[in-house]
Amino acid sequence: MGHISRLTKYALKHRGHFVGFMSTALVATIFNLYTPLVLVEIVDLATAGAAYSTLLLFALFYLGITGLYGLSDFIQRYVSALMAQHVIYDLRTELYESLMMKDLAFYDDNETGQILARVTTDVTTMRQFLLWGYRVIFIGVLNFIGTYYVMWLINQQLTIYMLAVIPGIVIFIYVFAKKVRPVYFESRRKYGSLSAVLQENVVGMKVVQSYVSGDRESKRVERENRDYLDLIVEANRLSAFYSPLITAVLGIALGAIIYIGGWDFVLGNLSYGEFVGFVSLISMLHLPARFLSWGVGMYQRASAAAERTFYVLDVQDEVRSPENPVQFDQIEGRVTFDRVDFSYRGENWILKDVSFTVEPGQVVALLGSTGSGKTSIVNLIPRFYDVENERTITYQGRTHRLDSRGKIRLNGNEYQERHGTIWIDDELLEVKDPGTAYIDNIDVRQYRIPELRSSIGMVHQDPFLFSASIRENIAFARPDASEEEIVSAAKAAMIHDFIESLDEGYDTEVGERGVTLSGGQKQRVAIARAILADPRILILDDSTSSVDAKTEMQIQQALENLMVGRTTFIITHRLSTIRNADMIIIMDRGRIIEMGTHDELVKLGRIYADLFATLTKMEEIADETLEYGGLVHG
Numbered sequence: 001m002g003h004i005s006r007l008t009k010y011a012l013k014h015r016g017h018f019v020g021f022m023s024t025a026l027v028a029t030i031f032n033l034y035t036p037l038v039l040v041e042i043v044d045l046a047t048a049g050a051a052y053s054t055l056l057l058f059a060l061f062y063l064g065i066t067g068l069y070g071l072s073d074f075i076q077r078y079v080s081a082l083m084a085q086h087v088i089y090d091l092r093t094e095l096y097e098s099l100m101m102k103d104l105a106f107y108d109d110n111e112t113g114q115i116l117a118r119v120t121t122d123v124t125t126m127r128q129f130l131l132w133g134y135r136v137i138f139i140g141v142l143n144f145i146g147t148y149y150v151m152w153l154i155n156q157q158l159t160i161y162m163l164a165v166i167p168g169i170v171i172f173i174y175v176f177a178k179k180v181r182p183v184y185f186e187s188r189r190k191y192g193s194l195s196a197v198l199q200e201n202v203v204g205m206k207v208v209q210s211y212v213s214g215d216r217e218s219k220r221v222e223r224e225n226r227d228y229l230d231l232i233v234e235a236n237r238l239s240a241f242y243s244p245l246i247t248a249v250l251g252i253a254l255g256a257i258i259y260i261g262g263w264d265f266v267l268g269n270l271s272y273g274e275f276v277g278f279v280s281l282i283s284m285l286h287l288p289a290r291f292l293s294w295g296v297g298m299y300q301r302a303s304a305a306a307e308r309t310f311y312v313l314d315v316q317d318e319v320r321s322p323e324n325p326v327q328f329d330q331i332e333g334r335v336t337f338d339r340v341d342f343s344y345r346g347e348n349w350i351l352k353d354v355s356f357t358v359e360p361g362q363v364v365a366l367l368g369s370t371g372s373g374k375t376s377i378v379n380l381i382p383r384f385y386d387v388e389n390e391r392t393i394t395y396q397g398r399t400h401r402l403d404s405r406g407k408i409r410l411n412g413n414e415y416q417e418r419h420g421t422i423w424i425d426d427e428l429l430e431v432k433d434p435g436t437a438y439i440d441n442i443d444v445r446q447y448r449i450p451e452l453r454s455s456i457g458m459v460h461q462d463p464f465l466f467s468a469s470i471r472e473n474i475a476f477a478r479p480d481a482s483e484e485e486i487v488s489a490a491k492a493a494m495i496h497d498f499i500e501s502l503d504e505g506y507d508t509e510v511g512e513r514g515v516t517l518s519g520g521q522k523q524r525v526a527i528a529r530a531i532l533a534d535p536r537i538l539i540l541d542d543s544t545s546s547v548d549a550k551t552e553m554q555i556q557q558a559l560e561n562l563m564v565g566r567t568t569f570i571i572t573h574r575l576s577t578i579r580n581a582d583m584i585i586i587m588d589r590g591r592i593i594e595m596g597t598h599d600e601l602v603k604l605g606r607i608y609a610d611l612f613a614t615l616t617k618m619e620e621i622a623d624e625t626l627e628y629g630g631l632v633h634g
Helices: 004-011 015-047 052-101 105-107 110-120 121-153 157-164 165-203 205-209 214-266 274-315 374-380 448-453 471-473 481-492 496-501 519-533 549-563 577-578 599-606 607-634
Strands: 335-345 347-358 361-366 394-397 398-401 406-408 413-416 420-424 427-430 436-439 454-460 537-543 566-573 583-588 591-596
Touching: 004 015, 004 052, 004 121, 004 274, 015 121, 052 110, 052 121, 052 274, 105 537, 110 165, 110 274, 110 335, 121 274, 157 214, 165 214, 165 274, 205 398, 205 420, 205 448, 205 471, 214 374, 214 549, 335 374, 347 374, 347 591, 361 374, 361 577, 374 436, 374 537, 374 566, 374 583, 394 413, 413 420, 413 427, 436 481, 448 454, 454 519, 471 519, 481 519, 577 607, 583 599, 591 607, 599 607
Parallel strands: 361 566, 361 583, 454 537, 537 566
Antiparallel strands: 335 347, 335 436, 394 398, 406 413, 420 427, 583 591
């Protein structure tokens, strides 16, 4: 009930439409129920031999009531449609705004297909309920109550007999609702899974076709589709089973009333008009009973859809702006990590006791194997995730959190922190206070998130371009940028000449995810986007990995000019970048194992020195290969 009540609150925001729909539905029901009373009078007058003019007057009156019913029904249908569209517009807008503000942890925990299903098909299901569900339930209840009231006006004794039908109908509807709800909910979830599989295959179609996996993936989609079909068939089976039962109950009641009412008519206790009117009213009960059955089905579908949709609005972000953020005009760019720990989803510790300070304008090169924590460091700076904020201990190589009481439970035993330490199995362990990431000596959690991120520019290893023009992609962070500024950014990223060679220049559409551009071209457009944003902190995630040697040299020169006055973090294995960095940080399993300048680390003669020698050898081999290839082709 809670989810539909919440949906109703959205409908009540458009009170005029909601009240108008309810009012016209009530008027339409009154006109509809008044027609049997007029029919009773017409039949009784006809059987009594009333004058032709009297019958004609009643017939015209009956026709007028029917016309008013039709007009009222049209108005309530139209108004309910307006209400439904306005509510869904509000919901979609709120959902989209919510998705734009979600932290990355939300997207880590939810498949793209599930999210799309929640904001498309689930919202459509709620729209159908707003359009039809309210109507069939409200009109069904009104007609059910109204029909019994009119029956009471015609004959109280027969109406009392008909009251015995109500418990049977209520029981059938209750049982149907109880059985069909879990089926509808599971069908919504399964549809999300099907959407996720379809989305993966469409996005990864190049991989699917490269490995000739079309048949296997088709079978995977077929399995998901079959599971979804089975659930829908089960829901329809339940609906097909219970709806005829209600009709059967009413049919039995009709037969009984025809028999009882027929004897009353024969005995003179019931007029012919009353008998015909009462029988017609029983027939009219079929419609509200079916309405209620349909309404319950729509209610359960909408309830399941609303539960999934409101989850998106209700889930609490782990990363949120503070209530009283610090105010600043422009950050300087000093970045400090002070004993920072970090884990995804509260487990799988990625960073452990990471500490460093980068002064404004310095360039930092981050090196390490896959999964060493390089990307996690740069993700903490713009607060895509937050650092660990609980006190922890490290026991037997694993990190454990203390609860708010300073206690920890291990292997069934509870241990209490005292004076910053905990004794576990005769081992004294230090309790580590949570670390902090700072920008300009201010905790990053004290900044308002949009303002913080607007001061940070990022170029990812696999840059994302929107299905728009090159101009729009470059100006994404600054839509109001002038043509001169866009061109200047493109020149700095060494992409201007290529753009100018295109038939439509900067107005060239790049296609979905920039499919019409090469990897190097996409990266240079992304670099131009970051240049135009003019950030104080720049993050480059191996942003020259798909660029040939000549273009890389051009981009490196442009980036060197761009980096002046900006704090820059670069995840790279390019020697040219590493040598020129003000600081090199070597990561391994979430910890900093070496840190310093190129000369300092080479002199140290440890991990970096070996890594540098290996990279040097690899680049020499690559250069020889390129030179040999040039001679062959020459």
